[in-house]
Amino acid sequence: MEVRDPQWLRGVLPLLVLTVLTRGECYGYDLSRQLETAGLGTIKGGTLYPVLARLEREGSVAIRWSEPTSGPARKYYRLTPAGKEQLAAGATAWLAFAERATQLLRTASEEHHDATT
Amino acid sequence: MPRPERDYVTELGIQLRLVGMDGPRIGSIQEEVRDHLDTSGQDPREAFGDPADYAAELAEVHRDQLPARPFAPSAGDYLANAIQIVGFMLVLLGVPAAVLDGGAPVDLGPGHLAGAAVLLGGLAWPLWPAYRGWVARRCNVAVPFGAMLGVIAVSVALMTLWTEPVLAAVSPWIAIVSGLLIVAAFWVRTWRRRDPVRRPTDDPGEVREG
Helix, strand or coil: CCCCCHHHHHHHHHHHHHHHHCCCCEEHHHHHHHHHHHHHCCCCHHHHHHHHHHHHHHCCEEEEEECCCCCCCEEEEEECHHHHHHHHHHHHHHHHHHHHHHHHHHHHHHHHHHHHC | CCHHHHHHHHHHHHHHHHCCCCHHHHHHHHHHHHHHHHHHCCCHHHHHCCHHHHHHHHHHHCHHHCCCCCCCCCHHHHHHHHHHHHHHHHHHHHHHHHHCCCCCCEEECHHHHHHHHHHHHHCCHHHCHHHHHHHHHHCCCHHHHHHHHHHHHHHHHHHHHCCCCCCEEECHHHHHHHHHHHHHHHHHHHHHCCCCCCCHHHCHHHEEEC
């Protein structure tokens, strides 16, 4: 079941991608499956690859192509030192934001609960 | 790769070209889409959306590297085309004189100058932003195409009918050879500016593993 609003993902997806890449290099579809396994729902290619392209442009990820014996070539992404810095700074900022948002929502939820009981 | 996937990748390539992406980057994006579809078995439109929308989203990532107006002709393009037209004219004037008139000189009259001026001025329309806006709004290719044919017809009429007085006489062989050299130079320029779509693995430096 999809439990999230797709808009929530947009802002945090680059950080989530960088987080998955801390485990080692991987290719696009593998990355989307790892995010899905983590409970983030289906990440479509049309959403994921522009994020990867932006991270590549910013120098947060490096790429290499692998030529298989059959089928299309595969593009692998790996974290760069700049990407690690971006992840560290972004994760701290996001956690602080999420904590404040959670507190606010919890207060609103408790008030609603009290009013209905 | 099944046909729907192949068609999608082809359409995506066209849309990426229309937003002004270069051949190697288009090749890389297409290859990554192919790999994703091959591995996942997903429907291409379900996974990536409409090709034009996906191309627009990728263009946004590379906005500062893309031309503001893809395919808008520059003054250099216009000049090269104008010179090529002059080259063709020289060949077209020289061949009949050399073959039919036994090598008689090509007589250049005021009609040749006026015709060339009409041709070069008439075909310069695409350089004007107002003209491009007009074409984009109407989106009817028949009108500019018809206008282009009209310019060529007026130009040919001037060259054919306004032949007196003779301003210069040129050897047909000089006209043919110089015309062919000009046309060849144009084609060399075109060849050097080509930007084909290339698979990323066509560049050995991109592949690190077999």
